[in-house]
Amino acid sequence: MVSNEVLIVILLAMLVTWIPRILPFILTQNRELPPVLVRFLSFLPVTIIFALTLSSIMDEQVGRLPVFLPVESLAVLPTFWVVAKTKNILLAVMVGVVTTALLRLVF
Structure with missing residues (x-):
């Protein structure tokens, strides 16, 4: 209970x-929001996705410079290509997961 x-x-x-x-x-x-605010808010989704992506492909520790994670960094390339070509987020996520799994299997 x-x-x-x-x-x-x-x-x-x-x-x-x-x-x-x-x-x-x-x-x-x-x-009605001011045009300046609407223009500013139009950039937020792109910046949020970039910040989430960058934080997932980098390893940061206190006292060290951030380094790129090799497998995750390589998996981003086909994932972004799928997003650019299809504009389908679900397909891009699936491609990213499968690419990461295959790269981890190989490396």
Whole structure:
């Protein structure tokens, strides 16, 4: 049986993760954003994907310069090619996973 404290913590965690994702939609629902802000926000998906990709292909440790992980760095190449050609994220993820698995099998 789940205690009341655990249930409260789960509900609060849900609220904390839900608010920053839903609140912007609520606040801007019936408002027009300035063109400068719209132009800035148009770059966010690209920068977020780049940051996630870069963090997954690099190994960083305190006191050392970051280094590229060879298998992951090679797997990025066919994955990006698939994204550029097909614009299909699901297919790109599948290609990335299979490429990484094959490269790990070989190396």
